[in-house]
Amino acid sequence: MKRAFERLIAYTAYETASDEASETCPSTPAQTAFARALADELAALGVKNARADGNGYVYGTIPANIPGWRGKTVGFIAHMDVSPDAPSENVSVMVAENYDGGVIRRPGGDLDPADAPELLRYVGRTVICSDGRTLLGADDKAGVAEIVTFCEFCAEHPEFRHGEIAVAFTPDEEIGRGADRFDVAGFGADFAFTCDGGAVGEVEYETFNAAAAKVRVTGVSIHPGSAKGRMINAARAALAFDAALPADERPETTEGRQGFFHLTGMSGGVEEAELDYILRDHDAAAFEARKRAVRELADRLNGAYGRPVFSVEIRDQYRNMAEVVLARPEILELARSALRGLGREPFSVPVRGGTDGSRLSFMGLPCPNLGTGSHGHHGRGEFAVAEEMDLAVRVLAAVAENAAK
Numbered sequence: 071m072k073r074a075f076e077r078l079i080a081y082t083a084y085e086t087a088s089d090e091a092s093e094t095c096p097s098t099p100a101q102t103a104f105a106r107a108l109a110d111e112l113a114a115l116g117v118k119n120a121r122a123d124g125n126g127y128v129y130g131t132i133p134a135n136i137p138g139w140r141g142k143t144v145g146f147i148a149h150m151d152v153s154p155d156a157p158s159e160n161v162s163v164m165v166a167e168n169y170d171g172g173v174i175r176r177p178g179g180d181l182d183p184a185d186a187p188e189l190l191r192y193v194g195r196t197v198i199c200s201d202g203r204t205l206l207g208a209d210d211k212a213g214v215a216e217i218v219t220f221c222e223f224c225a226e227h228p229e230f231r232h233g234e235i236a237v238a239f240t241p242d243e244e245i246g247r248g249a250d251r252f253d254v255a256g257f258g259a260d261f262a263f264t265c266d267g268g269a270v271g272e273v274e275y276e277t278f279n280a281a282a283a284k285v286r287v288t289g290v291s292i293h294p295g296s297a298k299g300r301m302i303n304a305a306r307a308a309l310a311f312d313a314a315l316p317a318d319e320r321p322e323t324t325e326g327r328q329g330f331f332h333l334t335g336m337s338g339g340v341e342e343a344e345l346d347y348i349l350r351d352h353d354a355a356a357f358e359a360r361k362r363a364v365r366e367l368a369d370r371l372n373g374a375y376g377r378p379v380f381s382v383e384i385r386d387q388y389r390n391m392a393e394v395v396l397a398r399p400e401i402l403e404l405a406r407s408a409l410r411g412l413g414r415e416p417f418s419v420p421v422r423g424g425t426d427g428s429r430l431s432f433m434g435l436p437c438p439n440l441g442t443g444s445h446g447h448h449g450r451g452e453f454a455v456a457e458e459m460d461l462a463v464r465v466l467a468a469v470a471e472n473a474a475k
Contacts, residue, residue, distance in 0.1 A: 074212070081211040085161075090154070108122070128239040131237075132224050136474060139234070141234075144262065145235070145257060153447065164201055171183065178202025196456035206453060215459065263469065267441065274418060274439040275438040278350040280348065280386070280387040281361055281384050282347070283346070285308070287343040289303055307375075331363075334348055352392075395437075444459075
């Protein structure tokens with residue numbers, strides 16, 4: 071039986087960064103190729119009805135092997151795409167066996183515990199990373215690898231008793247579209263867990279409420295030689311808009327349950343400019359207040375200019391899945407009991423982001439998240455730990471076993 075980290079390494083050959091500018095689903099053709107390969111791999115492992123649909127989603131079912139089983143179907147989900155925030159082509163993998171707690175020297179930049187203190191948890195373990203020129207892709211190919219390895223475990227161990235298990239892999243999670251065309255009914259699970267990053271032991275059920283805001287700025291262009299009292303420089307107005315938002319409510323100045331306004335992009339010149347933000351807050355009321363603050367700032371500045379210089383468009387992205395998951399505490403207890411049975415004390419932290427589960431939970435599929443044994447996502451410092459990935463596979467087995475009781 072392959073180990074999960076071996077699959078992770080193999081999967082890095084697929085360059086699956088998603089593309090927000092694309093209007094297709096999946097947003098990049100490499101995700102379609104990876105989806106087909108995964109569907110074939112699942113089928114070869116005996117997963118029933120393993121398939122990749124026309125939108126790049128992969129589904130399959132492991133039938134119950136308990137005579138007369140009439141329980142609830144548990145699902146496991148991971149996403150195939152990797153973040154477009156860092157280079158992801160031609161990943162060259164490095165494996166540091168028996169990690170000694172020091173700096174891992176890499177051609178493209180060292181992996182230093184001074185920058186990644188999580189490394190020090192894994193002294194004596196096997197650390198997998200890229201050569202520093204790209205990200206690794208463990209977010210979320212580690213989760214994909216663990217689910218596929220679990221499927222292989224089920225195939226090779228018929229004595230392992232379990233109910234029906236559904237598995238799925240989604241495209242485009244990193245650009246917020248992973249749940250857009252997910253077939254909840256066809257998936258067939260009563261509840262599910264995403265396997266999407268973080269330390270093994272994490273049972274995550276609390277995510278941000280999220281929205282995207284686009285601020286369009288319309289200036290007045292005129293020759294600078296005769297501009298006094300007449301020109302409105304859209305680019306400078308955009309800078310003033312951003313400067314008027316609270317400086318202590320940005321990602322780089324917040325933590326825990328503190329929300330933020332995050333400027334993700336800006337462009338423009340004298341006549342026109344645009345600002346792109348993501349707005350995040352765990353608290354629903356604070357989240358709504360954050361959206362109002364952006365609109366009210368635009369109105370206030372328009373009043374100061376005496377004309378409609380700023381217009382705002384806000385699009386909700388996902389909601390805090392705690393609203394749904396906490397109403398089903400037995401789902402969380404399945405995971406916590408599984409971890410305790412394997413000697414790992416479970417813990418929960420407020421996720422400063424979202425997962426496919428954030429939206430799936432509101433689509434009728436309660437879906438907390440389990441850690442995969444990977445860290446440093448979205449950057450060249452990303453790494454995974456082989457032994458932790460092995461444990462993550464055992465956690466999936468224990469969850470499935472608990473769900474069948």
